[in-house]
Amino acid sequence: MEKKQNLLHTQKKKVKKPSDPCIVCDKELYLDEEYSKRAGLLDDNEECIGWVCPYCNSEFDFKNRLTYIMPMDVCRGIT
Numbered sequence: 001m002e003k004k005q006n007l008l009h010t011q012k013k014k015v016k017k018p019s020d021p022c023i024v025c026d027k028e029l030y031l032d033e034e035y036s037k038r039a040g041l042l043d044d045n046e047e048c049i050g051w052v053c054p055y056c057n058s059e060f061d062f063k064n065r066l067t068y069i070m071p072m073d074v075c076r077g078i079t
């Protein structure tokens with residue numbers, strides 16, 4: 001009986017917390033159900049071809065494959 005109550009409790013409480021971290025810098029990119037913090041990446045014809053992480057500027061295509069990673073040496077050079 002107690003087990004059953006616990007189960008109901010967890011099910012009720014179970015609000016799926018979405019998580020959508022950047023695979024490069026591990027920052028949370030989830031914003032809400034419709035939007036993420038990903039910045040759209042456009043080609044020369046202004047067609048959306050992928051997205052950019054706003055935190056580390058790494059570029060991805062729509063299959064979340066990394067297409068460009070900001071070289072760490074550049075960051076060190078600036079600072």
Ligand SMILES: [Zn+2]
Pocket residue numbers: 022023024025026027053054055056057058
């Ligand atoms: Zn990132």
